[in-house]
Amino acid sequence: QQQVKQSPQSLIVQKGGISIINCAYENTAFDYFPWYQQFPGKGPALLIAIRPDVSEKKEGRFTISFNKSAKQFSLHIMDSQPGDSATYFCAASKGGYQKVTFGTGTKLQVIP
Amino acid sequence: ETGVTQSPTHLIKTRGQQVTLRCSSQSGHNTVSWYQQALGQGPQFIFQYYREEENGRGNFPPRFSGLQFPNYSSELNVNALELDDSALYLCASSYAGQETQYFGPGTRLLVL
Numbered sequence: 202q203q204q205v206k207q208s209p210q211s212l213i214v215q216k217g218g219i220s221i222i223n224c225a226y227e228n229t230a231f232d233y234f235p236w237y238q239q240f241p242g243k244g245p246a247l248l249i250a251i252r253p254d255v256s257e258k259k260e261g262r263f264t265i266s267f268n269k270s271a272k273q274f275s276l277h278i279m280d281s282q283p284g285d286s287a288t289y290f291c292a293a294s295k296g297g298y299q300k301v302t303f304g305t306g307t308k309l310q311v312i313p
Numbered sequence: 314e315t316g317v318t319q320s321p322t323h324l325i326k327t328r329g330q331q332v333t334l335r336c337s338s339q340s341g342h343n344t345v346s347w348y349q350q351a352l353g354q355g356p357q358f359i360f361q362y363y364r365e366e367e368n369g370r371g372n373f374p375p376r377f378s379g380l381q382f383p384n385y386s387s388e389l390n391v392n393a394l395e396l397d398d399s400a401l402y403l404c405a406s407s408y409a410g411q412e413t414q415y416f417g418p419g420t421r422l423l424v425l
Contacts, residue, residue, distance in 0.1 A: 235412070235413075245416045247413055294412060
């Protein structure tokens with residue numbers, strides 16, 4: 202059972218553009234929604250995270266938008282740079298229990 | 314502060330064999346989780362250890378087992394290897410009760 206659905210599978214964005222990745226979840230018990238960035242040959246690294254009591258969180262060029270009623274959340278990367286080229290995973294967990302359920306990933310390529 | 318380390322980086326085994334993968338947690342972290350990441354997929358939770366005891370398990374058979382040692386390092390053991398066990402195995406450490414997990418670079422296992 203895939204509890205976190207992620208789209209698109211791949212994304213090509215021009216340098217300076219906005220990258221948008223969307224996720225939807227099924228389990229309403231989830232209360233922590235992190236985004237991870239993974240470069241080839243590396244483990245995932247936490248990028249930014251949000252809780253369902255806020256609708257938006259911004260850290261530098263990265264913004265999470267959260268829609269609790271629709272059970273959807275998205276990552277926006279502003280002013281995308283070639284160095285942002287990586288695979289991005291949305292994820293969810295519940296109640297302080299640290300099992301993290303990951304989406305299937307989005308491979309982002311930022312072209313100059 | 315040292316990060317999460319894993320060994321070996323790569324491993325080749327044949328079907329039916331057994332394998333042990335190792336993880337050293339980030340300094341001070343007392344919880345370790347293991348994930349399996351198949352090619353092109355998001356990580357899948359295998360199990361978590363806290364205070365040397367299993368603290369939750371994903372949908373993996375009993376031939377996947379683990380240990381956590383008093384220094385919080387950990388092992389993942391897989392018996393009777395199958396071809397589908399070929400994947401990147403990730404270890405993540407954290408403080409108990411905190412959602413943020415820090416991933417190691419992973420061990421790439423190939424089962425022939």
